[in-house]
Amino acid sequence: MTLDSIAIEGGFQNPVFDAQTIFRAVMQAMAEPGTIHKGIALAKPPAPLTPEAAAVALALCDQDTPIWLDPALAGDEAVRAWLAFHTGAPLANTPADAHFILAADPEHLIGLENFAQGSQEYPDRSATLVLQVNDLSGGEELVLDGPGIENEARLAPRPMPRHFTRQWAQNHARFPRGIDLILVSREGLAALPRSTRITSQEA
Amino acid sequence: MNAHTDNIAQYNFAYLDEQTKRMIRRAILKAIAIPGYQVPFASREMPMPYGWGTGGVQVTASVIGTDDVLKVIDQGADDTTNAVSIRAFFQKVANVEVTTHTADATIIQTRHRIPEEPLNAGQVLVYQVPIPEPLRFLEPRETETRKMHALEEYGLMHVKLYEDIAQHGHIATTFAYPVKVEGRYVMDPSPTPKFDNPKMHMSKALQLFGAGREKRIYAVPPYTRVESLDFEDHPFEVQTFDEPCALCGGTDVYLDEVVLDDRGGRMFVCSDTDNCEARRAEGHRGHLSGEEAAT
Ligand SMILES: [Zn+2]
Numbered sequence: 462m463t464l465d466s467i468a469i470e471g472g473f474q475n476p477v478f479d480a481q482t483i484f485r486a487v488m489q490a491m492a493e494p495g496t497i498h499k500g501i502a503l504a505k506p507p508a509p510l511t512p513e514a515a516a517v518a519l520a521l522c523d524q525d526t527p528i529w530l531d532p533a534l535a536g537d538e539a540v541r542a543w544l545a546f547h548t549g550a551p552l553a554n555t556p557a558d559a560h561f562i563l564a565a566d567p568e569h570l571i572g573l574e575n576f577a578q579g580s581q582e583y584p585d586r587s588a589t590l591v592l593q594v595n596d597l598s599g600g601e602e603l604v605l606d607g608p609g610i611e612n613e614a615r616l617a618p619r620p621m622p623r624h625f626t627r628q629w630a631q632n633h634a635r636f637p638r639g640i641d642l643i644l645v646s647r648e649g650l651a652a653l654p655r656s657t658r659i660t661s662q663e664a
Numbered sequence: 665m666n667a668h669t670d671n672i673a674q675y676n677f678a679y680l681d682e683q684t685k686r687m688i689r690r691a692i693l694k695a696i697a698i699p700g701y702q703v704p705f706a707s708r709e710m711p712m713p714y715g716w717g718t719g720g721v722q723v724t725a726s727v728i729g730t731d732d733v734l735k736v737i738d739q740g741a742d743d744t745t746n747a748v749s750i751r752a753f754f755q756k757v758a759n760v761e762v763t764t765h766t767a768d769a770t771i772i773q774t775r776h777r778i779p780e781e782p783l784n785a786g787q788v789l790v791y792q793v794p795i796p797e798p799l800r801f802l803e804p805r806e807t808e809t810r811k812m813h814a815l816e817e818y819g820l821m822h823v824k825l826y827e828d829i830a831q832h833g834h835i836a837t838t839f840a841y842p843v844k845v846e847g848r849y850v851m852d853p854s855p856t857p858k859f860d861n862p863k864m865h866m867s868k869a870l871q872l873f874g875a876g877r878e879k880r881i882y883a884v885p886p887y888t889r890v891e892s893l894d895f896e897d898h899p900f901e902v903q904t905f906d907e908p909c910a911l912c913g914g915t916d917v918y919l920d921e922v923v924l925d926d927r928g929g930r931m932f933v934c935s936d937t938d939n940c941e942a943r944r945a946e947g948h949r950g951h952l953s954g955e956e957a958a959t
Contacts, residue, residue: 520686585704
């Protein structure tokens with residue numbers, strides 16, 4: 462298969478309805494942080510972009526949303542071509558210019574403060590980080606608290622960015638500024654909006 | 665793709681084009697992440713006038729899917745012109761199932777009321793909002809109100825409420841009574857009666873607010889603190905009614921006054937018609953229910 466044919470294959474089967482179900486999963490995940498949403502519609506992108514991350518990108522990104530790719534994704538020409546064809550989103554020149562960040566290698570991700578945080582007047586002008594992880598329940602357990610959580614929620618994604626708990630505490634401290642996080646894995650997707658606090662991390 | 669979805673795909677599902685829906689969906693996600701903050705969005709013209717809740721309609725259109733069950737209320741009733749039109753609109757453009765029963769709905773679009781029946785986890789309540797900015801009547805300039813929210817400068821709002829107390833002996837505001845969300849943003853709860861404010865607090869449902877003319881979307885996630893602004897010496901008081909619903913005998917519900925004749929006869933009945941009917945179906949009766957049934 463040529464690069465061109467890889468690029469045009471692998472979008473949603475039913476673009477309108479698949480985008481709606483993915484959005485609803487992300488919306489519920491964002492509204493109830495820590496909950497895992499399974500059985501989402503998938504796209505078939507070239508590796509190392511995963512079907513789940515690709516589905517989120519197809520549902521939310523377009524020509525109005527510059528994307529920044531971490532080196533693991535940016536280095537792959539087929540991934541870049543696939544995203545360009547299916548979303549129309551331009552690649553951001555710098556991490557700070559991106560509306561969406563797609564990252565395939567969490568452990569080597571640059572610090573969260575490098576991404577757009579929004580302003581105090583317009584905190585919505587901030588980035589959403591879509592992080593590909595291996596799973597959502599096998600890592601160190603994060604205990605979550607905040608809006609959308611009745612008592613407490615737990616999530617154990619892995620692998621995660623270095624010093625993630627500390628980085629997230631800093632992100633939360635910038636509220637209402639800050640980034641929002643969508644975690645995707647074969648298990649499904651979960652989200653941590655900037656309003657979420659990590660109250661403890663079990664070893 | 666089955667015949668059902670195939671048929672809908674002939675035109676834009678839920679009326680809006682995909683790019684518009686993506687834009688609104690991104691705004692909704694930001695609104696959820698920053699509870700009570702008003703996210704600007706590029707509001708579209710809808711095939712109905714602004715006063716009909718185009719903001720709410722755009723939010724519903726961006727959220728709704730073929731599996732949803734939609735309920736639309738206006739002043740608590742499912743059968744008003746506005747509610748009937750919006751329900752018919754979504755039946756046509758999204759081919760969704762509709763209901764008048766609060767418990768059966770996955771999405772409830774509303775103007776002026778929150779259903780009496782507590783909402784469930786997973787339900788989405790979409791409010792039609794005319795004026796989203798709670799500080800607007802104090803400060804007409806958007807740049808200034810934005811700054812006030814940014815700096816949490818809400819002193820003027822408290823001064824206004826306190827002027828009420830000085831003038832009336834209590835806070836006179838009974839509709840669109842301002843709330844503070846999760847201890848941070850002061851928010852307009854839309855023109856609901858303050859009777860409904862406590863229902864917003866720690867609701868199990870996701871609450872989304874759409875203002876079409878003003879181009880704003882905001883949200884309150886489930887299990888989020890929503891506190892009505894008040895003072896230690898003048899705490900927030902929920903409205904109470906002197907008599908129960910004339911039809912179902914319900915107390916602790918919001919009542920509308922209905923004029924019965926031109927001799928000054930009147931009665932108070934539930935504003936939430938679905939709740940009233942459900943109560944009567946359970947055998948509850950008000951003092952005029954017999955007479956009502958006879959006419
Ligand atoms: Zn009643």
